[in-house]
Amino acid sequence: MQSWQMEPYQYGDRRMPHHCFPPKQLTIDQLHKLSGVIHYKVDLSDLAATKKRLSNIRQSKNKVASDVLTIDENVRDFEKLCESLYEPIEKKEDEVFFILDGSMYYDIEFAEEEWIRIYLERGDLIVIPKGKPFRCTVTSKNYAKIQRFANQGSR
Numbered sequence: 027m028q029s030w031q032m033e034p035y036q037y038g039d040r041r042m043p044h045h046c047f048p049p050k051q052l053t054i055d056q057l058h059k060l061s062g063v064i065h066y067k068v069d070l071s072d073l074a075a076t077k078k079r080l081s082n083i084r085q086s087k088n089k090v091a092s093d094v095l096t097i098d099e100n101v102r103d104f105e106k107l108c109e110s111l112y113e114p115i116e117k118k119e120d121e122v123f124f125i126l127d128g129s130m131y132y133d134i135e136f137a138e139e140e141w142i143r144i145y146l147e148r149g150d151l152i153v154i155p156k157g158k159p160f161r162c163t164v165t166s167k168n169y170a171k172i173q174r175f176a177n178q179g180s181r
């Protein structure tokens with residue numbers, strides 16, 4: 027996981043990093059203070075630890091279901107899917123995303139028109155607090171496998 031403040035106006039390919047200038051990397055603490063996002067690194071090769079982390083998260087966030095979304099150039103309507111994922115959205119429940127493979131950028135609007143970009147790869151799990159606008163995109167590798175979690179009746 028890495029996170030940084032994005033440049034004010036993000037023109038061009040959304041799958042580029044879009045650092046502000048000079049670049050402002052954030053520590054996990056800074057990320058949390060600015061956006062409320064919580065991050066865990068999960069060792070996917072340790073099955074017991076992975077299960078435990080997921081079960082803790084499910085319980086504490088009341089997530090009763092999950093699915094796995096694979097995004098790559100072979101999925102039907104890849105471009106359309108990417109467009110829709112990049113539309114800012116804010117949810118009524120805390121959102122949990124777990125990267126099983128590949129990489130993703132999650133962008134959080136922490137102040138009016140000010141965005142933090144979070145780079146996630148295999149084993150990264152984040153909780154995005156309810157009410158925070160966010161959007162996401164694949165990186166230039168065009169590949170991610172993401173486990174998403176849902177509350178009762180939310181999907």
Ligand SMILES: CSCCC(=O)C(=O)O
Binds near residue numbers: 095111115172
């Ligand atoms: C690619 S996972 C994030 C997109 C989203 O908000 C969702 O599907 O719930």
